[in-house]
Amino acid sequence: MIKKTAVILGAVLVPFASIAAEVPITGTVESRCIIQTDTAGTFGNPNAYTLTTTAADGGDAAVVRYDVSLADAYYAEITPPTQFSSSPSLPDAVTWTGSVSVKTVSDATGMGSYETDKLEVGATDRYDLTATGSTWFAIEAEATMGGNKAFAGGTYTAVAEAVCIAK
């Protein structure tokens, strides 16, 4: 009798146990680190086999701006270009050199030592964004054609990479 009752009860409960509902929970997280291009760089062409952003050679450094609204939560990693994203055909291998430096800060006290405290990992410079505010980084790049061969006429474009990495 007990067993039967149990079976019946089980039959009754099974349909209720199989009912399920999925309740979505969504949220939007706005990044506390915003990157934007402040100034696009330009290459100068001081000689046939060199393209450079150096101002003295007719170029302009690229400037990228980081706006951070949460202190000590992000790293800024910036890598100067290591190849052309578009160019005429290249007669030889191109050698790249580049550098990144803090150009402007919005808080001298909190950001004044960003440059001295930066970490260089290969071609990439890592900055610890310990203060809130805006920081402008200047990106320099120089491309030299192998064998001192001349760059062919045309438009050359290279891309530097700037990322914001959460700690």
Place this chain on the structure above:
Amino acid sequence: MLRTLLYSAVLALWAGYSYSESITPYYGSTGNAVTDQSLKWSMDNVLPEPPGLDIDTVIYNYTIRKQTEDQVDVYVGNENANGTGYIFREHDQWRPGSLDGTEINKVIGTGSIHRDVWGDGSIDVVGNGSVEDPSVIYTYRVDPCYDPQFDPNCPGYQIPVPDIPEVDLTQLYDVTEDENIDLDRTTDPEYQNQENLDENEKKKKEEEEEQKRRYRLEKAMSATDAAALFVEGQRIQQMNEIANIAANVNGYYSKSLPGGTYQDSVQLADTQLPDNRRGLRNNLAQQLLHQQMIDEQYINIGE
């Protein structure tokens, strides 16, 4: 009911539409307040004229010049014109390790603070360093109706009433009450002299006046007569000239030429006229030449 509501809505919209554009608040920004190496400036030289001006933000930037191992403190601020202290004062602490040539670009929100409160501005550098290419710019909002009398459309505008000063009439000069002035004519010496003239003198004066009047009348009439005589003389002269012209012309009209035959009256005294010898010679020479010319046309034919 619906119509009443509609009218109310139209009136409300009309009032809003008729609000003048000139009283709408507007925004602007100053130029660089730092104009010399003193790094100090007066807001009177920086801000524009309107009285209803509130400063919202201050944007400044400069490049720090220092040795990496040094600490330099830079203060940017404006004094409080209505008291002591500062409206705002930013402290940029360039610690050891911060690099020479780094720029700072800072935006300071001050809220809306009226221009009267903003005192002199300055950049003060403490430590072994300096600032280069400093720039301080203020952004502001101007409310034209800060003074309601600026425009009749401003809230609180009052129709101006001219200020008419009150005058105490008792303080005004009254000539009738001046002790130095006697308005009684009978006491005037000239009036009294006139009254004292005797009858004989009066009569004598009247006769003299009568004689003068007559003399003036005669002069006027004689001038009139002279003009009339002159005109009459001119008229007579013109009539004489017309009569003379008629007499002179009629004399020519009455002349006539008598008709008949007029005989030739030429007479030759000599009976024989000899030939001119020079003429004969000349004539023969011409004849000879003429003959030669005629003969020349047969020369070719004979050959």
